[in-house]
Amino acid sequence: MANNGKPAVVLLSGGLDSATVLAIARSQGFAVSALSFSYGQRHSLELEAARRVAQSIGVVNHRVASIDLRVFGGSALTDDIAVPKGRAMEEMAHGIPITYVPARNTIFLSFALAWAEVLQSSDIFIGVNALDYSGYPDCRPEFIHAFEAMANLATKAGVEGRQRLKIHTPLIDLTKAQIIRRGLELGVDYSLTSSCYDPAPDGAACGECDSCLLRRKGFRENDIQDPLPYRRTGGRKQP
Amino acid sequence: MANNGKPAVVLLSGGLDSATVLAIARSQGFAVSALSFSYGQRHSLELEAARRVAQSIGVVNHRVASIDLRVFGGSALTDDIAVPKGRAMEEMAHGIPITYVPARNTIFLSFALAWAEVLQSSDIFIGVNALDYSGYPDCRPEFIHAFEAMANLATKAGVEGRQRLKIHTPLIDLTKAQIIRRGLELGVDYSLTSSCYDPAPDGAACGECDSCLLRRKGFRENDIQDPLPYRRTGGRKQP
Numbered sequence: 312m313a314n315n316g317k318p319a320v321v322l323l324s325g326g327l328d329s330a331t332v333l334a335i336a337r338s339q340g341f342a343v344s345a346l347s348f349s350y351g352q353r354h355s356l357e358l359e360a361a362r363r364v365a366q367s368i369g370v371v372n373h374r375v376a377s378i379d380l381r382v383f384g385g386s387a388l389t390d391d392i393a394v395p396k397g398r399a400m401e402e403m404a405h406g407i408p409i410t411y412v413p414a415r416n417t418i419f420l421s422f423a424l425a426w427a428e429v430l431q432s433s434d435i436f437i438g439v440n441a442l443d444y445s446g447y448p449d450c451r452p453e454f455i456h457a458f459e460a461m462a463n464l465a466t467k468a469g470v471e472g473r474q475r476l477k478i479h480t481p482l483i484d485l486t487k488a489q490i491i492r493r494g495l496e497l498g499v500d501y502s503l504t505s506s507c508y509d510p511a512p513d514g515a516a517c518g519e520c521d522s523c524l525l526r527r528k529g530f531r532e533n534d535i536q537d538p539l540p541y542r543r544t545g546g547r548k549q550p
Numbered sequence: 551m552a553n554n555g556k557p558a559v560v561l562l563s564g565g566l567d568s569a570t571v572l573a574i575a576r577s578q579g580f581a582v583s584a585l586s587f588s589y590g591q592r593h594s595l596e597l598e599a600a601r602r603v604a605q606s607i608g609v610v611n612h613r614v615a616s617i618d619l620r621v622f623g624g625s626a627l628t629d630d631i632a633v634p635k636g637r638a639m640e641e642m643a644h645g646i647p648i649t650y651v652p653a654r655n656t657i658f659l660s661f662a663l664a665w666a667e668v669l670q671s672s673d674i675f676i677g678v679n680a681l682d683y684s685g686y687p688d689c690r691p692e693f694i695h696a697f698e699a700m701a702n703l704a705t706k707a708g709v710e711g712r713q714r715l716k717i718h719t720p721l722i723d724l725t726k727a728q729i730i731r732r733g734l735e736l737g738v739d740y741s742l743t744s745s746c747y748d749p750a751p752d753g754a755a756c757g758e759c760d761s762c763l764l765r766r767k768g769f770r771e772n773d774i775q776d777p778l779p780y781r782r783t784g785g786r787k788q789p
Contacts (some may be wrong), residue, residue: 378617383665414664417704421660425653426622448709457700464696465656470687 314340319434320423320478321345323373327361327526328438328482330504331494333368335481336436338497344372344430346423350380350415356514360505367503376422383413416449420458420478428466433474439492440482455480487529495535502538515542552577558673558718559662560584562612564599566765567677567721569743570733572607574720575675575738583669584612585662589619595753599744606742615661622652655688659697660715667705672713679721679729694719726768734774741777754781 323329336343347361358375365373416439419461423435439450448454459478463469469476482490494501507516507525516523518541530537558580561566575582586600597614604612619652654679662674676732678689698717702708702777721729744764746755755762757780769776 374621376618376621377614380615380664382615383661383668413667414660414704417663417700418657418660421653421657422622424656425619426651429622448706449704451703454700454703457703459698460694461656461693461700464693465653465688465691467687 316342316344318430318432320427320432321436322423323347323361323420326506327356327504330364330499331490332436332438334494334497334499337368343370345370348373349375349377356510363503367500424462433476436479438482439480442486448499452483487525488532491529491533511542515540517542555581557581557669557671559666559671560675561658561662562586562600564596565745569603569738570577570729571675571677573736573738576607582609584609584639586614588614588616595744595749602742606739611683663701672715675718677721678719679727691722726764727771730768730772750781754779756781
């Protein structure tokens with residue numbers, strides 16, 4: 312098998328995209344160390360999903376790094392402001408979403424870089440996607456390339472010329488429907504994942520937030536039933 | 551005054567270098583938000599020094615972000631292995647020091663970037679120094695330039711072309727003696743700073759670690775007494 316057990320660090324949120332990325336890294340023969348973050352999310356369901364997904368797909372290690380992005384404020388995902396839905400979300404469609412967390416992928420990739428250096432790994436995987444999330448600056452290919460260039464100047468291995476670090480973004484040009492198709496081919500159990508920005512206390516997804524709408528559309532385009540339970544199934548309510 | 555109260559983020563460890571950087575940022579007219587990290591250091595004296603320095607020089611905010619680099623291991627500053635001294639340190643002089651923390655400056659600058667974005671600041675200051683610490687890959691000018699390029703692709707402000715982020719490294723070409731001279735001109739009280747990698751429980755510096763030796767040499771070259779108490783004053787013991 313290609314890569315034959317080479318170590319790789321995979322950023323794993325517990326969502327649909329990162330679960331698919333983990334399955335892709337495994338299918339390429341990497342021995343995966345999965346990295347999740349506890350960063351003041353309003354719900355810990357994501358981390359529980361990350362644990363289930365890591366166990367299901369198979370990893371060497373799964374670590375959860377604690378960081379506190381709330382210290383700076385600045386986003387609906389970590390502050391106590393409402394997650395936008397329906398019309399509010401559509402109005403933001405051409406700008407950068409309010410759910411954007413400042414410098415989040417920069418911070419997550421920096422931690423992945425630290426762990427990769429300790430593991431002597433030259434491969435980091437991240438599930439960024441340029442089509443569905445074009446509003447997030449740190450999901451674009453030019454950002455990823457700039458991070459890779461920086462990372463190769465930041466580390467012992469890069470400076471000593473021993474190995475060139477690569478940031479793998481296997482989903483970057485895929486639609487949500489294509490991501491789901493790829494994951495299903497690799498046997499990903501999407502009932503273990505969590506995508507909703509605003510789940511009910513029992514874990515049911517809201518079905519209406521940015522992330523839920525994209526996910527449901529992806530399953531619909533594959534003519535497949537999303538295995539997740541949703542709180543409402545009757546489509547979007549007016550705000 | 552130049553900059554006239556423009557917001558800037560200054561990385562503040564509580565050491566001699568970052569205290570000098572804070573004074574330089576203030577002297578240039580920036581309104582400073584100081585950022586320190588609690589990252590599993592073996593001693594909290596550094597954070598106490600950062601608080602004293604921030605108060606003494608004057609800042610708008612001082613935040614301490616908690617991150618856990620111990621989750622990955624990999625360095626004498628966060629693991630329970632001995633800090634090198636004397637001959638062991640000399641033997642490492644031409645390589646990368648064992649006290650190197652993986653991707654540390656990448657992680658610290660990423661957090662500074664997040665806060666700068668929230669503050670709508672385009673100025674980050676960091677006390678890296680290419681002469682004294684040439685063994686650390688993430689203290690070199692090429693790393694800083696690459697980080698700056700990446701940061702300008704990572705943020706709303708960069709993408710929307712509103713402002714170009716700059717990483718200021720006012721110490722990068724200075725010797726330790728020059729840094730101390732500049733700080734004294736700006737009124738920095740170096741008795742408030744903490745530089746030692748291995749201080750005594752009462753806070754006295756060891757006088758023998760990498761950091762203490764550099765600091766003492768810097769004061770000696772200025773013919774000035776270092777105001778810090780040292781545990782031993784008789785120079786270096788043989789290992």
